[in-house]
Amino acid sequence: MLSFTEENYIKAIYHLSDAGQLAVSTNDIALHLQTKAATVTDMIKKLANKDLLAYEKYYGVSLSKKGKTTALYIVRKHRLWETFLVKKLGFQWDEVHEVAEQLEHIQSNLLIEKLDAFLGHPETDPHGHPIPDKNGKVKQVKQFSLSQGKNGSKYIVSEVKDGSATFLQYLAKYDLYPGVTIQIKEILPFDGSMIVQLQNKQKITLSKATSENILIKNNE
Amino acid sequence: MLSFTEENYIKAIYHLSDAGQLAVSTNDIALHLQTKAATVTDMIKKLANKDLLAYEKYYGVSLSKKGKTTALYIVRKHRLWETFLVKKLGFQWDEVHEVAEQLEHIQSNLLIEKLDAFLGHPETDPHGHPIPDKNGKVKQVKQFSLSQGKNGSKYIVSEVKDGSATFLQYLAKYDLYPGVTIQIKEILPFDGSMIVQLQNKQKITLSKATSENILIKNNE
DNA sequence: TTATTTTTTTAGATTAATCTAAACTTTTAT
DNA sequence: ATAAAAGTTTAGATTAATCTAAAAAAATAA
Ligand SMILES: [Mn+2]
Ligand SMILES: [Mn+2]
Ligand SMILES: [Mn+2]
Ligand SMILES: [Mn+2]
Numbered sequence: 378m379l380s381f382t383e384e385n386y387i388k389a390i391y392h393l394s395d396a397g398q399l400a401v402s403t404n405d406i407a408l409h410l411q412t413k414a415a416t417v418t419d420m421i422k423k424l425a426n427k428d429l430l431a432y433e434k435y436y437g438v439s440l441s442k443k444g445k446t447t448a449l450y451i452v453r454k455h456r457l458w459e460t461f462l463v464k465k466l467g468f469q470w471d472e473v474h475e476v477a478e479q480l481e482h483i484q485s486n487l488l489i490e491k492l493d494a495f496l497g498h499p500e501t502d503p504h505g506h507p508i509p510d511k512n513g514k515v516k517q518v519k520q521f522s523l524s525q526g527k528n529g530s531k532y533i534v535s536e537v538k539d540g541s542a543t544f545l546q547y548l549a550k551y552d553l554y555p556g557v558t559i560q561i562k563e564i565l566p567f568d569g570s571m572i573v574q575l576q577n578k579q580k581i582t583l584s585k586a587t588s589e590n591i592l593i594k595n596n597e
Numbered sequence: 598m599l600s601f602t603e604e605n606y607i608k609a610i611y612h613l614s615d616a617g618q619l620a621v622s623t624n625d626i627a628l629h630l631q632t633k634a635a636t637v638t639d640m641i642k643k644l645a646n647k648d649l650l651a652y653e654k655y656y657g658v659s660l661s662k663k664g665k666t667t668a669l670y671i672v673r674k675h676r677l678w679e680t681f682l683v684k685k686l687g688f689q690w691d692e693v694h695e696v697a698e699q700l701e702h703i704q705s706n707l708l709i710e711k712l713d714a715f716l717g718h719p720e721t722d723p724h725g726h727p728i729p730d731k732n733g734k735v736k737q738v739k740q741f742s743l744s745q746g747k748n749g750s751k752y753i754v755s756e757v758k759d760g761s762a763t764f765l766q767y768l769a770k771y772d773l774y775p776g777v778t779i780q781i782k783e784i785l786p787f788d789g790s791m792i793v794q795l796q797n798k799q800k801i802t803l804s805k806a807t808s809e810n811i812l813i814k815n816n817e
Numbered sequence: 818t819t820a821t822t823t824t825t826t827t828a829g830a831t832t833a834a835t836c837t838a839a840a841c842t843t844t845t846a847t
Numbered sequence: 848a849t850a851a852a853a854g855t856t857t858a859g860a861t862t863a864a865t866c867t868a869a870a871a872a873a874a875t876a877a
Contacts, residue, residue, distance in 0.1 A: 382864065403825055416865055418826055423863090435825060435872060465685075466711040476705045485696045491686040602834065623855055636835055638856055643833090655842055655855060 379427075381482045384451055385410060386420055387429055388481075390440055391448030396515075400437040449513040455481040456502035456509075457492050463503040464496060470503040470554070471545035504545075505536030505555035505592065519595070523561075523588040524569065531560045532593035539590040548591075551581055558596055599647075601702045604671055605630060606640050607649055608701075610660055611668030616735075620657040669733040675701040676722035676729075677712050683723040684716060690723040690774070691765035724765075725756030725775030725812065739815070743781075743808040744789065751780045752813035759810040768811075771801055778816055 379387070389409045393401045403421070407414045425432035429444035440448060458480040462468040468476075490511070493499075500516055501507055509515045520535045534557050537548065548554070552575065562580055563572040569585030583591075599607070609629045613621045623641070627634045645652040649664035660668060678700040682688040688696075710731070713719075720736055721727055729735045740755045754777050757768065768774070772795065782800055783792040789805030803811075 380863080404823090412864095413866065414825060415827080415867080419864080437825095462708070462711075466708070466715055468707070468711065472707065476703070476708050479703045479705070480700075483696070483699045485699070487688070487692065488682070488686070488696050491682075491688065495686055600833080624853090632834095633836065634855060635837080635857080639834080657855095 378484065379447070382420070383424060383427075383429075384447075384482055386417075386424060387440070387444055387448050388451045388455075390430065390438060391445065391452065394440060397440045397445040397448065400439045402437040405437075446513055449509040449515070451481050453509040453511075453513070454483070454489055456506055457489060457496065457499070459502045459504070460496050460499050460508070461492060464499075469546075469549065471542040471549070473503065474540060501536075501555060503554070504540060505534070520592045521594075523559075523571075523573075523583070523591040523593050524585060526561050526571075526588075526593060528561050528564045528571075531558055531596045533558055533596050534591060535594040536592040537590060538592060544587075544590065547587075551575055551579070552577075553591070559593075598704065599667070602640070603644060603647075603649075604667075604702055606637075606644060607660070607664055607668050608671045608675075610650065610658060611665065611672065614659060617660045617665040617668065620659045622657040625657075666733055669729040669735070671701050673729040673731075673733070674703070674709055676726055677709060677716065677719070679722045679724070680716050680719050680728070681712060684719075689766075689769065691762040691769065693723065694760060721756075721775060723774070724760060725754070740812045741814075743779075743791075743793075743803070743811040743813050744805060746781050746791075746808075746813060748781050748784045748791075751778055751816045753778050753816050754811060755814040756812040757810060758812060764807075764810065767807075771795055771799070772797075773811070779813075 386406065389406055390401050391397055393405050393409055403414050403417045406421070407417045410417070421430065421432050421438050424430050424444070425438070428441055429447060430438045430440050432438045455477045458477040459473040462473040462476060463470055493511070499508055507515045507518070518535055522538075523532070523534075526532055534553060534555050536555055537545065553559070557576050559576070560574045561571055562574050565571065569588075570582055571588055572580050572582050574580050606626065609626055610621050611617055613625050613629055623634050623637045626641070627637045630637070641650065641652050641658050644650050644664070645658070648661055649667060650658045650660050652658045675697045678697040679693040682693040682696060683690055713731070719728055727735050727738070738755055742758075743752070743754075746752055754773060754775050756775055757765065773779070777796050779796070780794045781791055782794050785791065789808075790802055791808055792800055792802050794800050
């Protein structure tokens with residue numbers, strides 16, 4: 378059984394490696410976990426001994442099969458809890474992350490399977506992130522940045538990239554959540570901002586930076 | 598902020614001291630937490646330094662006001678989570694304790710207030726234990742052991758003393774949960790066992806040991 | 818291709834929680 | 848009242864997670 382700390386390392390490496398694809402450097406991990414490189418070196422040695430990752434001195438780490446499975450389960454727990462907090466307890470979507478950071482470490486398979494069922498086996502969390510299933514399978518959605526959308530087209534918001542509370546609160550003001558349909562009404566060339574129409578017909582202007590952080594999918 | 602370990606000590610001392618009344622010995626704590634007396638001595642010194650308890654060398658500890666408040670909040674969290682697991686997730690009442698032991702350490706006042714509201718501000722947990730309110734107030738019920746009940750009388754089951762999985766599973770077989778009404782039909786003098794009638798009119802025999810571990814209240 | 822900068826690792830400490838064994842204090846029994 | 852037993856504390860180690868500072872390796876620049 379892994380400690381909270383070990384679990385946090387595995388999850389950090391998973392995210393930093395883009396779902397276990399690339400190798401991750403000591404410094405990247407240290408930065409992400411707000412710790413020091415020397416600490417990371419010690420920890421990755423330990424995780425390598427547990428066969429959760431492959432470690433090549435001076436060249437970073439990459440998750441093993443076992444490491445990926447472990448990471449996916451932690452991500453599954455994190456996202457199920459976030460969904461619970463928003464859907465059942467009435468949290469705002471910008472309030473859930475820190476709590477889920479704690480809840481993701483609770484050890485009980487029964488709990489997670491029952492929670493999953495209670496939530497109706499959701500496929501995405503409140504931020505549109507896919508929830509790995511019981512077997513660690515992640516449903517991939519064909520999505521792209523709103524900044525790449527075409528003028529006049531309708532799309533469904535699928536995910537938000539920036540998870541900061543301020544950004545989430547800003548989007549919440551317009552009920553701009555994953556699942557809602559929007560239409561691009563105008564794209565302003567000089568600064569890349571765009572005017573989009575919301576479900577309630579209201580039109581709002583989104584900066585380039587904002588539209589880049591909203592992912593959308595086609596509205597078939 | 599207290600560590601999990603510190604919280605577990607405070608809660609253990611609270612329970613062992615009968616809600617903070619009596620002083621508790623080093624050995625009692627060690628036994629309860631399945632650790633060694635030397636370890637306990639170290640920890641209670643630390644907790645004394647944090648003003649959570651008063652420690653007199655060789656004479657045990659007693660919780661301070663602050664210690665009691667802390668304990669009550671942990672107990673509140675534990676029991677709210679147990680209630681959630683049974684009422685919302687469909688756990689059996691013998692399956693919740695270990696999970697609640699973990700969940701009780703999650704730090705988020707917002708979470709607990711929302712969970713409390715979601716559950717409809719329950720007054721007792723699945724085992725009939727009172728849930729301290731937001732301010733740490735515990736509702737006391739006038740209750741006594743079923744073994745003290747009078748032949749012929751009807752009572753409401755209010756609490757179970759023994760929390761072992763086997764005992765809880767045994768009672769579950771007869772739907773003998775807090776809240777159900779039972780009537781004592783016969784008390785057998787030679788071994789103190791009794792025959793009680795359940796809500797569904799079924800009659801079952803309970804040993805003395807069993808009836809001593811079921812608490813009841815008057816059925817006004 | 819060397820020198821400089823950046824990154825990573827190692828060495829040596831520190832804090833929290835735990836243990837065993839020995840010393841000490843209190844309680845109980847003779 | 849003394850001796851034995853029981854309970855508690857202290858002393859000294861250990862493991863996990865962390866840090867700073869120094870050494871080493873790799874990457875980059877001159
Ligand atoms: Mn999150
Ligand atoms: Mn999320
Ligand atoms: Mn419990
Ligand atoms: Mn309980």
